[in-house]
Amino acid sequence: MxxxxxxxxxxxxxxxxxxxxxxxxxxxxxxxxxxxxxxxxxxxxxxxxxxxxxxxxxxxxxxxxxxxxxxxxxxxxxxxxxxxxxxxxxxxxxxxxxxxxxxxxxxxxxxxxxxxxxxxxxxxxxxxxxxxxxxxxxxxxxxxxxxxxxxxxxxxxxxxxxxxxxxxxxxxxxxxxxxxxxxxxxxxxxxxxxxxxxxxxxxxxxxxxxxxxxxxxxxxxxxHAGNSNPRNKSFAAMDRAIHARMTAYDALLSTERFVLPEEYRHRFAAEREAERLRHEGRTLRLLHADLPPVDRIALASMSHPVLWRVRSRLLTPLTGWRGR
Known part of the structure; x- marks a missing residue:
């Protein structure tokens, strides 16, 4: 710790x-x-x-x-x-x-x-x-x-x-x-x-x-439009980009370069599982994932084209609440 x-x-x-x-x-x-x-x-x-x-x-x-x-x-x-x-x-x-x-x-x-x-x-x-x-x-x-x-x-x-x-x-x-x-x-x-x-x-x-x-x-x-984070892209483009970015959790969990504290292994595994649910469009299951409520809501808003459109329109007021 x-x-x-x-x-x-x-x-x-x-x-x-x-x-x-x-x-x-x-x-x-x-x-x-x-x-x-x-x-x-x-x-x-x-x-x-x-x-x-x-x-x-x-x-x-x-x-x-x-x-x-x-x-x-x-x-x-x-x-x-x-x-x-x-x-x-x-x-x-x-x-x-x-x-x-x-x-x-x-x-x-x-x-x-x-x-x-x-x-x-x-x-x-x-x-x-x-x-x-x-x-x-x-x-x-x-x-x-x-x-x-x-x-x-x-x-x-x-x-x-x-x-x-x-x-x-x-x-x-x-x-x-x-x-x-x-x-x-x-x-x-x-x-x-x-x-x-x-x-x-x-x-x-x-x-x-x-x-x-x-x-x-x-x-x-x-x-702006050239950012690597696909905030203003179509749902399909966002989904591909976010899913590729989230492979970092696989890398963290599988690396042999260092030993992660157990609490972080648990957290990263939960993030990886939540990303799987988001990518598969399992919104209701995602809302019960082993993550803080604000994280569940944020990921759910990227799990379906309609929710993504709403999120995109409310991007500024919804930004920054995950505390990280």
């Missing part, structure tokens, strides 16, 4: 010597990448490295990344042109990382100026332990889902919703911040998985000696 630490009061200043490695696989992000890079270079905590991996871009992504790397030695472009796959690109970034803390950032997302300072302030005191910090995300809903100049996209990204609701931090996306001692267990990511978040967040939580939940917003996450 990990030590749970909640940071809801002012903390001491961050240790300026703690180095943060930001892992960022990017692919075809020319519309947003410059804004992302500018947000990282504007951080109040200056001791960081941004490890960019161009995962087979066909636009100007690599050119933009190289221009920034030439201007600031903290920005490093590790690969260009070869389509590795998202998790393989993460693993390449991790293999070249040198930081005391590790986090990641999408090429289409933004960091508030105090993002790294907040992470160092909350997780830095545990830097010698297997520790993870989970923070808040601000979801940006863009008026136009299509690609375009970064200036137009930034103007359109007006509406913000902070998630998750409640005291806990998010266990996915750019919220996750691990000490190197913990990252050595969680990484490298299994490359057959389609995304990083379920493996990374759950493995970090299960294996951590210290879990820190903080209310700081550390990432401004853009919602």
């Amino acid at each position: 990990s030590l749970l630490v909640e940071h809801r009061t002012p903390m001491p200043p961050p240790d300026p010597s703690v180095r943060v490695s930001i892992m960022s696989p990017v692919r075809d992000e020319e519309a947003h990448l410059a804004a992302m890079l500018d947000s990282v270079l504007a951080q109040t905590h200056a001791e960081f490295e941004l490890l960019l991996v161009d995962d087979g871009s066909t636009d100007r992504t690599a050119t933009i990344a190289r221009e920034y790397a030439d201007r600031d030695e903290r920005v490093r472009l590790l690969g260009t042109g070869e389509a590795l796959g998202k998790n393989a690109a993460f693993n390449l970034a991790y293999a070249h990382s040198t930081g005391d803390l590790l986090c990641h950032l999408g090429g289409d997302d933004l960091m508030p100026p105090d993002s790294l300072a907040a992470r160092v302030r909350a997780v830095g005191p545990h830097v010698r332990s297997r520790a993870v910090g989970f923070f808040k995300l601000a979801l940006l809903v863009e008026a136009s889902a299509g690609p375009g100049p970064s200036e137009a996209s930034d103007t359109a990204a007006r509406a913000e919703t902070v998630v998750p609701r409640g005291r806990r931090g998010s266990m996915s996306g750019g919220s996750i911040t691990m000490t190197r001692a913990l990252a050595e267990l969680v990484m490298p990511l299994p490359e057959h998985l389609v995304s990083e978040d379920i493996w990374m967040g759950n493995a970090a939580d299960a294996l951590a000696e210290v879990r820190v939940d903080a209310t700081d917003v550390v990432t401004r996450y853009r919602r």
Whole structure:
């Protein structure tokens, strides 16, 4: 059982010597990448490295990344042109990382100026332990889902919703911040998985000696048509994508790299069984699954085309209630 630490009061200043490695696989992000890079270079905590991996871009992504790397030695472009796959690109970034803390950032997302300072302030005191910090995300809903100049996209990204609701931090996306001692267990990511978040967040939580939940917003996450999470897709497209993502629970339960605490094995097995019921459209059975009520309702809303249409129309008010 990990030590749970909640940071809801002012903390001491961050240790300026703690180095943060930001892992960022990017692919075809020319519309947003410059804004992302500018947000990282504007951080109040200056001791960081941004490890960019161009995962087979066909636009100007690599050119933009190289221009920034030439201007600031903290920005490093590790690969260009070869389509590795998202998790393989993460693993390449991790293999070249040198930081005391590790986090990641999408090429289409933004960091508030105090993002790294907040992470160092909350997780830095545990830097010698297997520790993870989970923070808040601000979801940006863009008026136009299509690609375009970064200036137009930034103007359109007006509406913000902070998630998750409640005291806990998010266990996915750019919220996750691990000490190197913990990252050595969680990484490298299994490359057959389609995304990083379920493996990374759950493995970090299960294996951590210290879990820190903080209310700081550390990432401004853009919602648009190109996201890997299929929120605005058809039911069939969503079902395929979600089912592929959920294979991460199979990987967690079958891995021989580490031993999961029994309570986490039970939880992950329940998640896997609930996903089977969701994928098979067994909505009533799903509502009696061995999961918290809010999780059952969330999965049920993705188990039938009609329920999915309702969920899609109520996406913003329904977002963030699962507390993770």
